[in-house]
Amino acid sequence: MSTLRRRVLGSSGDSTPSPSPSPVLAPSKGEPVTLIPNSQLKKLKGKKSKRRQWLIFTLGGIFGLVVAAFFANQHDVINLEGLVDFNLDSLMDVIPAGVVKDAKDITRHEREAVQYDSFSVGLHLRSQGVKAKHPVIMIPGVISTGLESWGTEEASRQYFRKRLWGSWSMMRALVVDKKSWKRHIMLDPITGLDPPGVKLRAAQGFDAADFFITGYWIWSKILENLATLGYDPTNAFTAAYDWRLSCRGLEQRDNFFSRLRSHIETGVLTSHEKVALISHSMGSQVLFYFLHWVEAPDNGGPGWVEKYVDSWINVSGSMLGALKGLPAVLSGEMKDTAQLNAFAVYGLEKFLGKDERCEIFRNMPGVSSMIPKGGEAVWGNKTWAPDDLPGQNVSFGTFINFRESNSTESPGNLTVEESIDYLLEHSDTWYKDQVLENYSHGIAQTSVEVEMNEQNPRKWINPLETRLPLAPSLKIYCFYGVGKSTERSYFYREDTDPFSRLNVTIDTSLSSGPVDRGVVMGEGDGTVPLMSNGYMCTKGWKIKRFNPAGVQVKVYEMPHEPDRFSPRGGPSTGIFYRPNLHQSLHLTLTGDHVDILGRSSLNDLILRVAGGKGDQIEENYVSKIREYSDKVKIYEEDKYRRRPTAP
Secondary structure (H helix, E strand, O other): OOOHHHHHHHHOOOOOOOOOOOOOOOOOOOOOOOOOOHHHHHHHHHHHHHHHHHHHHHHHHHHHHHHHHHHHHHHOOOHHHHHHHOOHHHHHHOHHHHHHHHHHHHHHHHHHHHHHHHHHHHHHHHHOOOOOOOOOEEEEEOOOOEEEEOOOOOOOOOOOOOEEEOHHHHHHHHOOOOOHHHHHOOOOOOOOOOOOOEEEEEEHHHOOOOOOOOOOOOHHHHHHHHHHHOOOOOOOOEEOOOOOOOHHHHHHOOOOHHHOOOOOOOOHHHOOOEEEEEEEOOHHHHHHHHHHHHHOOOOOOHHHHHHHHEEEEEEOOOOOOOOHHHHHHHHHHOHHHHHOOOHHHHHHHHHOOOOHHHHHHHHOOOOOHHHOOOHHHHHHHOOOOOOOOOOOOOOOOOOOOOOOOOOOOOOOOOHHHHHHHHHHHHHOHHHHHHHHHHHOOOOOOHHHHHHHHHHHHHOOOOOOOOOOOOOOEEEEEEEEOOOOOEEEEEEEOOOOOOOOOOEEEEEEOOOOEEEEEEEEEEEEEEEOEEEHHHHHOHHHOOOOHHHOOOOEEEEEEEOOOOOOOOOOOOOOOOOOOOOOOOOOOOOOOOOOOOHHHHOOOOOOHHHHOOOOOHHHHHOEOOHHHHHHHHOOOOHHHHHHHOOOOOO
């Protein structure tokens, strides 16, 4: 029995939780209650926090010693033969009793929080009369979908039906047999499909996306809360897909869009209600492509979306790409690798060097869909960017910067548009062809051009070159986090490593002012920059040629304010959405790109839309996205003749 089913149905008896309007655990009947002042409460919390911080530091130190010993042993610095008889019990014997007690306390606290808080949002809404209405289809992002092997060739049999992405099997395969893991995870560079003798497929069902690896939840919180409203596998479905493939490859190899269309039509047929589509991250790009594909004459035809889709819930959608996607395919790097300390870099390079990472990313055409769209109009030129801050010394408009420009490898500072050209010029022909055959990064300036692009599948993933479907009753909700530092530009240098196959690498020696080890941070959700999350929802889809049917679009931004002692936001710091009142009920309050899926207010918003109460949602802006969007150099068609000059 799955974890979700156990939690919903219980192991025995009637375990249906009673509705509760509050997520606060009530005291037991007859239990004495003591009132204390806020100042005393803060002191108590402070003591607990310090203990937790000390515990995390201690356990982290022990883990670090084990890892250090592992790497040192590879170079015969020390001998680990004495650890043959090492076991967990012996480790517990030497850890101070106070540390063990703190670990048990934290575990018990987190378990109690999960057992209650996981369902509290749905229980609260159920008590208000909200129940399942629209069938729900979920389209996950990159990290969300596990990939499992179905190959039967000799080299693949050991991995049969094991996940080579999204499980501990992946980690084991990477460590034990890296060459075989790479062969399985990379697609054929010419066809963009399966290489000979290898067959990886997206895991299916709720299990495909609820957890990435054991203990690291992705969609599980949303599934748990949907279940409290009456959702189950008969009216909810996860449209998992192989995110390595281009959108064209998804239909060519897996018939993904045909199957998605079938699921939606079945949901409407059985429930007599239009569906609510929920997409996250890259899944929003895939869904946007589908909305064009399904309206094509041979696939569903004009009017299909109006007939079958009630709403699109766009969660942290990378509609204009993710800036970190470009350095990933240029040099196999991003902030997560550039800002590691020397020891961590050594460990990472030992398993997967940056040239290997670059090779893997380029052999996944789907990853290249994250290359930013909109060029200088959205991301800025060499002197200006719409999201530049007052007093900023260097504009975000120069996306790749070289301190030394003395060769074709380091030609000078480059804008986003120039950086894409630079990438393609310094790539193998097969990769350049893959990008140009599947993606486009420009802007359509007229409605005539937009309508022409509706016939060109290469344009369907770019919302600045195509339009929303002609579905006037469709409703779009854009929910995303803000306030977490996100990669905005980079400093590069020539790669002088004689063993590297790359031309350039991030200049990690540079740290000054806003530059941290070669990376310049801006605004966003930690992965996707604010301009990609918010521009289309705030301004782009208010431009007539991109939304001629006048589809309603609402924006709800959520600030990143996590519990400092919980790596994923914590179970006790957050808010429910309350229409008109905006009253607070404490739960998870992270705006991180992935962790936001467990945020209480996001779950509340999703459940309201699924339950047919989306009209209760009022827009909420926290960032300056409206100000930035007004500075973007994309205009209504009749204004292009008199558009303002660049500053």
